[in-house]
Amino acid sequence: MISQKARYALRALVALTRAGEGESLMISEIAADQDIPKKFLEQILLELKRNGIVMSKRGKSGGYLLLKAPGQTSFGEVLRIIDGPIAPLPCLSKIAYRRCIDCKSEADCEIRHVFSKVTDATRAVLDRTTLADAVSEMDVLDRAVSA
Template sequence: MISQKAKYALRALVVLARLKAGTTMMIGQISREQAIPKKFLEQILLELKRAGIVMSLRGRAGGYALLKAPEEVTFGEVLRLVDGPIAPLPCLSKIAYRRCEDCQEETSCEVRHVFERVTLATRAVLDSTTLADALKLDDIPV
């Protein structure tokens, strides 16, 4: 399950992805539109800024904007930045691998094999889905 922080980060980024090039949005407006606590959003946007995903401008015409094109920002990138590894088991993590304490042998672990398939499929979707793709999904009835 993704954290509330990651969900807020993705929602804020989708809002910024909708902006016309060269325009910004104030943090208060994002906070109100998306019902995200402003102080929490400030922390999230600062983290995204440090990662080079968003930029901020001060002053009257200030606010936040995407630094990268919506086609360049994947859900996987954002989730890893905010929540860390995308793996339901520590033995499946690429960046924070840790052998499961109760595991006798990874190569014959049935649980690991099933969740490895789930993890690979999940990563494939998240790493190939961009903010631009998410905007297109808005137009598709569910």
């Protein structure tokens, strides 16, 4: 399960994607439109800025904007920045591996074997799904419902 912080991060990034390339949004705009607490959103955007996902501009037309094209930022990348490893078991983490305390042999662990498949499938979907993909999928759904 992803954290509320990760959900807010993804919602803010989708809002920036919808704003258009090179367009910035103020924190107050994103917070109001996405129903995200402003102070919490500030922390999230600072973390995304430190990790090269967004940038901020000062001044009259200031705010936050995507640093990379929406097709270059995956859900997996954002989740790893905000929540850390994408793994249900510590022994399956690529960046924070830890052997399970009660495991005698990883090679013979039935639980690890099953969750390894789940983790690989989850990572594959998250790493190949970009912000642009998410927005275009919803646009297609919206047009289908409107028709």
